[in-house]
Amino acid sequence: MTGGxxxxxxxxxxxxxxxxxxxxxxxxxxxxLRGAGLxxxxxxxxxxxxxxxxxxxxxxxxxxxxxPLLGYPAGVLAGVPVPHPSARVRSATGTPSVAEAAxxxxxxxxxxxxxxxARATCAxxxxxxxxxxxxxxxxxxxxxxxxxxxxxxxxxxxxxEGAALVDLAVKVTGR
Numbered sequence: 322m323t324g325g326x327x328x329x330x331x332x333x334x335x336x337x338x339x340x341x342x343x344x345x346x347x348x349x350x351x352x353x354l355r356g357a358g359l360x361x362x363x364x365x366x367x368x369x370x371x372x373x374x375x376x377x378x379x380x381x382x383x384x385x386x387x388x389p390l391l392g393y394p395a396g397v398l399a400g401v402p403v404p405h406p407s408a409r410v411r412s413a414t415g416t417p418s419v420a421e422a423a424x425x426x427x428x429x430x431x432x433x434x435x436x437x438x439a440r441a442t443c444a445x446x447x448x449x450x451x452x453x454x455x456x457x458x459x460x461x462x463x464x465x466x467x468x469x470x471x472x473x474x475x476x477x478x479x480x481x482e483g484a485a486l487v488d489l490a491v492k493v494t495g496r
Contacts, residue, residue: 330448331363331432332391334424335382336410337373341440343381349438350382353445357433365448366391368423370398370414378441391423398422405435420444 333350346367354361367383367390369376374392383390395415403425406417416422420435420442429447436443 329359329363330365330450331359331445332366332368332424332427332429332448333364334368334420334422334426334444334446335379336369336414336419336423336442337376337379338440339376341376341378343378343385345438346378346382346441346443347385349436349441349443350386353433353436353443356436357445359432359445361386364388368393368426370395370416370419370423372414373419393423393426397426401425404431421446 331354333353335346335350337346350364350367351361354363364386366388367379367386369379369390369392371392371394373379374390379390398414398416398419399411399422401418401422403418403421405421408417410419411417418435421431421444424444424446425431427446428449431444431446433443433445
């Protein structure tokens, strides 16, 4: 295996319009996984642009898959080379790709290109292994924000005011 990416562990990038349902996101992701011959258990995270990381349908889908929802800043996603950039998506979000870029942001290899439903898009990439090198190209300023499942944030942060808190982690590499 090359690049430290494990094809049995995947990250699913998801783009969505406001108001998308968890059911639609789950159906889209499950269809993409089936098409690639991947089990549902292969999903290690859903990832999106940070402006959508509080979207109820995306949070609900991540909860159903039992994985975190990662939110990347648009500027980080804009620096990820993708096979299907869109001027319309760039105009709406500040990045030419959400689904493919979010799937690839961790440095994996694209397994399923952008797949579209009525209100969402998804793409599937290999998840980087623990020993994986940093992705080529510009290094992200920070790792994606981990967004807790609905209700988990308040309990973990110690109250209702903690529900709005987002943990950030910074990836540090030796050079």
